[in-house]
Every structure is written in C-alpha cells, then in structure tokens.
Amino acid sequence: MPHLRVPFFDLRPYDNPPRQENMATILQIADGVTSELNTATLSQPIAAERHFVPSYDLQELGVLRVSVVPIELLIMAYDRVASKYSARIDVAVQKKFEQGTNQEIDPLIVLMEEIADLFRLKRLTQMPEARCVAVEHPVLYSAEHWTQNRLFTSLLSLSFQLAR
Amino acid sequence: MTINLLEQGQAWLAQQLTTHAARQIVYRRGELGVELTAVIGKSSYQQDDGHGVLTRAQVRDYLIDTNALLLSIIGSLPRPGDRIVEIDAQQSYIFEVMPLGGEPHWRFSDPFRLKIRIHTKQIDGG
Numbered sequence: 001m002p003h004l005r006v007p008f009f010d011l012r013p014y015d016n017p018p019r020q021e022n023m024a025t026i027l028q029i030a031d032g033v034t035s036e037l038n039t040a041t042l043s044q045p046i047a048a049e050r051h052f053v054p055s056y057d058l059q060e061l062g063v064l065r066v067s068v069v070p071i072e073l074l075i076m077a078y079d080r081v082a083s084k085y086s087a088r089i090d091v092a093v094q095k096k097f098e099q100g101t102n103q104e105i106d107p108l109i110v111l112m113e114e115i116a117d118l119f120r121l122k123r124l125t126q127m128p129e130a131r132c133v134a135v136e137h138p139v140l141y142s143a144e145h146w147t148q149n150r151l152f153t154s155l156l157s158l159s160f161q162l163a164r
Numbered sequence: 165m166t167i168n169l170l171e172q173g174q175a176w177l178a179q180q181l182t183t184h185a186a187r188q189i190v191y192r193r194g195e196l197g198v199e200l201t202a203v204i205g206k207s208s209y210q211q212d213d214g215h216g217v218l219t220r221a222q223v224r225d226y227l228i229d230t231n232a233l234l235l236s237i238i239g240s241l242p243r244p245g246d247r248i249v250e251i252d253a254q255q256s257y258i259f260e261v262m263p264l265g266g267e268p269h270w271r272f273s274d275p276f277r278l279k280i281r282i283h284t285k286q287i288d289g290g
Contacts, residue, residue, distance in 0.1 A: 055218035058285055069216065092217050096287060099245060144214045149285065150245065150262050155215050 026087045029160050030070040032124035033089050037066060039125075042114045043107065046093075054092055058149055061096040071157070082163045087130075091115055091156040096149070105141070105152060112137065112154050119158050127162075134159040171276045178278045182229060189226065190249040191238060198236040202248070203227040205273070205281055210264075222286035224259055227279045230272070242270040242282050259284035 023031075030050050037048035046066045054067035071088040078084040093112060097104050119132040139155035146152065186201040205225035212219045226248055234240065246261040263269045264283040273281040 053216065053218060055220065058219060058221040058287055059289075061219070062288065067217070071216075090216070092215075094217065094219075139215050142214050142217075145212070145217075145219065147263060148212060148265075149219055149221065150260060151219060153214060153217055153219075155217070 025085055025162070025164065026070045026073045026089075028127055029087050029124065029130050029162075030068050030089050032126040032130060033091065033119070033158065034068045035126045036118060036124060037068070037091070037115065040114075040118050042118075043110055046111075048091075054094075056094065058096060058151070061094055061151060063095070065092075065094045067092040067094070078163045085160075085162050085164055087160045089158045089160065091158065093152075093154045093156075094145075095152045097152050100146065100150065100152075108152055108154065109140070112140075112156060115156055124160075129162045129164070130160045131162070132158055133161050174274050174276050175278060178229070178274070181227065181279075187250070190251075191228070191233065191236070192247040192249060193238055193243065193245075196237050197249075198238055200228055200232050200236065203279075210285070223264060224284050224286065226259075226282045226284060227273055228282060230277055230280050233280065242280065244269050247287075248282070248284055255289060257289035258287055260287045 027050075034048045034050045037046060044064065046064060048066040048068050050068045050070075052069065054065070054069060056065060069090040069092060071090050073088075074086040075083050076086070093108065093115070095108060116135045116137065120135050121132065123129075123131045136157040136159075137155075138157055139153070142153040142155075181203050182201050186203045188199055189202045190197050191200050203226070205227045206223070208223045210221050210223045233242070242261050244262050248259045248261070250257045250259065261269050261282055261284050267283060270280050270282045273279045
C-alpha cells in the first residue's frame with residue numbers, strides 16, 4: 001500500500017487525483033467512510049449506510065443503525081492550480097434500548113470511540129488522498145431521543161481534507 | 165354524606181367506555197404481564213428531528229381503569245419502558261410507554277382519577 005508511506009500532512013502526492021465520473025467529492029469521501037466502517041473489525045458488527053437525512057421508524061431501530069451523512073464542504077485555494085477541500089462527514093449510531101442501563105449503553109459508547117479511532121489521523125483506504133484531520137463527538141448521546149423515544153442516538157463528526 | 169353527581173356521572177361514563185369502546189390488551193412490565201381492558205384514546209404519527217436525524221413513530225394513547233392496573237400483578241402506576249401488546253387479526257403490535265412532547269408518560273384522564281391516559285409509541289409489529 002504505497003499511500004501508507006506518504007507523510008500524513010503532505011497533500012501534494014495526491015494533487016489532482018482523477019475525479020470519479022458523476023460523483024461529487026464529498027460523496028466519494030462519504031462512500032469511503034461507509035466502506036471503511038463496513039470492512040472494519042469492531043466490538044460489535046455494524047452495517048453502515050450512506051444517507052442524506054437518516055430517517056427511521058422507531059420499529060426499525062431495534063437493531064443497531066449506523067448512518068454516514070455528508071454535511072458540508074469548504075473549497076479553498078491550495079496553490080496556483082489546486083484547491084483544498086475540507087469536508088465534514090457525520091456518523092450517526094442509533095439503537096432502541098430496553099432499559100437504558102449502563103450495562104446496555106456502555107458498549108455503544110465504546111463503539112463510538114472505536115469508530116473515532118478508526119479514522120483519527122488516517123487516510124481512507126478507498127480514497128487515500130482524503131485524510132481525516134479532526135474527529136469530534138458533539139453528541140455523545142441525544143437526551144431528547146433518550147427521553148422521548150427511549151432511543152440511543154450518538155453523533156460523530158469527521159473532518160477530511162484533500163487537494164484537488 | 166355529600167353526593168358528588170359529577171363524580172357519579174364520570175364513573176358511569178368511564179364504565180360505558182370500558183363496556184362499549186374497549187379492547188383487550190396485555191400490559192407488560194419485564195416478566196410480569198396482565199390482561200386488561202383498554203380504550204384507545206388517540207392514534208397519531210410523530211416525527212422528531214434531533215441533530216438532523218429523523219425518527220418517526222406511531223403514537224397511541226390507552227385509557228385504562230386506574231384500579232384495574234393498581235390491583236393487578238403490576239401493582240403500580242405506569243413506568244417508562246412498560247409495554248402494551250395489542251393483538252389484532254392474529255398480528256401483535258407492541259407499544260412502549262414513553263413521554264410525549266412536553267407531557268409525562270401518563271396522566272389521570274379525569275378529575276376523579278378513575279382512568280389513566282398512557283402515552284405509548286409503537287416499537288414492534290405491524
């Protein structure tokens with residue numbers, strides 16, 4: 001894997017990579033994140049799906065749902081010919097809980113940290129020009145979903161950069 | 165002894181509801197379960213938008229005689245997480261007790277505490 005030898009903060013080796021036909025950069029990144037999640041070995045099996053707006057019936061949330069959502073894109077000058085793309089991708093993890101005990105919820109928080117570790121300071125396998133420069137966990141769990149739907153919803157924000 | 169005509173009227177109305185507009189449900193709390201008669205008070209659809217993630221749910225209110233629940237094996241007022249199982253044409257529908265908007269998960273439905281209104285959302289079946 002030659003891309004693994006490239007210094008993390010060096011964008012140049014990937015200047016102007018070929019754009020996938022009919023595929024926006026941010027969607028390519030989101031698909032790369034989805035693929036990375038689905039091939040990773042985590043403490044519990046997941047099946048991530050890309051969505052624009054994740055939307056589930058409460059009945060469908062009895063099983064663990066992982067949604068990858070492209071959120072925003074910022075394009076800035078990188079040098080005279082290339083631009084630096086900064087993309088934010090959210091990963092939402094949802095599961096309807098039975099009692100909401102620590103025993104039931106703690107493994108889900110562990111899973112969130114495993115997902116963060118999977119991307120933190122790494123490049124995407126499917127799109128090595130995209131590197132994850134920041135991971136935030138703005139919603140460890142949604143208190144609103146917890147009380148109103150007895151549902152665990154956690155949101156991870158991944159920031160990617162690439163030059164194109 | 166004072167006779168409260170309104171309370172008597174309310175009791176009669178509550179009895180009429182139970183007799184003519186109710187159906188059998190199973191009220192469950194963990195391993196415990198009891199068959200009760202309940203009136204379906206309201207049925208609607210709710211959509212929550214929290215952090216860009218939409219969650220939809222079938223909302224259903226059940227009206228149950230307060231004493232029927234308190235004197236059953238359940239023995240106390242509703243708690244979040246309790247479940248109501250409704251069987252309709254061989255299909256079972258499971259609803260879970262939870263708050264609704266700004267309201268708690270249950271409230272008395274009349275001034276004399278004869279019936280309780282329980283807010284639930286469908287979590288399985290159908």
